[in-house]
Amino acid sequence: MKKLVLMFVAIVAVSFASCGNKAADAEKATADSIRIADSIAAVEAAAAEAAAAVDTTVVDSASIVVA
Template sequence: MKKLVLMAVAIVAVSFASCGNKAANAEQATADSIRIADSIAAVEAAAAEAAAAAAADTVAADSSVVAE
């Protein structure tokens, strides 16, 4: 009987140990996905700003040419 109770306690302890960090892992995954989304948004914003600057440079160069 003692072995049966000891085995049940061991099973419960292992099940608690294996399921203990799910909340922390989910929180870390959420933080990682937010960080990645912010990085992607920053890169897209920089690319859009560079494209706008390039378009402005093209317009400025075209308007400086004087046709005679």
């Protein structure tokens, strides 16, 4: 009987250890999602900047051909 109680206590201890600190995991997930969103915004801004540079080059070269 002592072995069964000891085994039960060991299982409960492992269960509590595996479920620990959900709040820290949630904070880390939030920080990661903010970091990823910032990275995506930076890439989109760079792509828009590059598209604007390409557009002005096309307009400039078209005006040179016409003139």
